[in-house]
Amino acid sequence: MKIHPFRIISLWLLTILITIQVTLIVEGDKVDEVIEVVEVEYIVLTQEEYEEEYNIQEVIEMESIGEFNVSAYCPCELCCGPYADGITSSGERATEGITIAADPNVLPEGTKVYIEGIGTRIVQDTGGAIKGNKLDVFFSQHSDALAFGRQNLEVFIYE
Structure with missing residues (x-):
């Protein structure tokens, strides 16, 4: 089974907390401010599942x-x-x-x-x-x- 580089081998449902930080410049001073905490779920698919989900077909030469x-x-x-x-x-x-x-x-x-x-x-x-x-x-x-x-x-x- 081929796994694309952007996929993780595990088939587990992963939950990742991502903190988005934005650097603001206020009158020449840098200010780091936490804007939002976002919860993102990633579902890792096998190649077969990915191809079926996105209707990807094999190219036949x-x-x-x-x-x-x-x-x-x-x-x-x-x-x-x-x-x-x-x-x-x-x-x-x-x-x-x-x-x-x-x-x-x-x-x-x-x-x-x-x-x-x-x-x-x-x-x-x-x-x-x-x-x-x-x-x-x-x-x-x-x-x-x-x-x-x-x-x-x-x-x-x-x-």
Whole structure:
């Protein structure tokens, strides 16, 4: 667990009395005067509590690898021919929202990418027509794959 430098490791509720002193200058003489005694409570948070309280999110670094021609497929015979069993070339079961097919020479199996307007996907499959800067996004239903069509989208790789 990381603790920011401004935090105290203890998770105890601390009460600190602070005396505020103000130095006044009266006709060239310094006068110290106690203005107020303030009671301040500090609650020390863990990093997780701090991030949740202030809605701090992890910065994820990605690098654009350019524009790809993105199409879609489903596990039917029209899309996959004799490989219409829902099992990808990596041996994983194709899952909507996760699986994409890519050219392994461009994006090796297991590569995690972010596709503009679609979201994060993982390369789990290959395809005979998927060569170069082409991707195939998996959908469970043929109608969804057809509705997606073919689009040119920017692709980012997680660093």
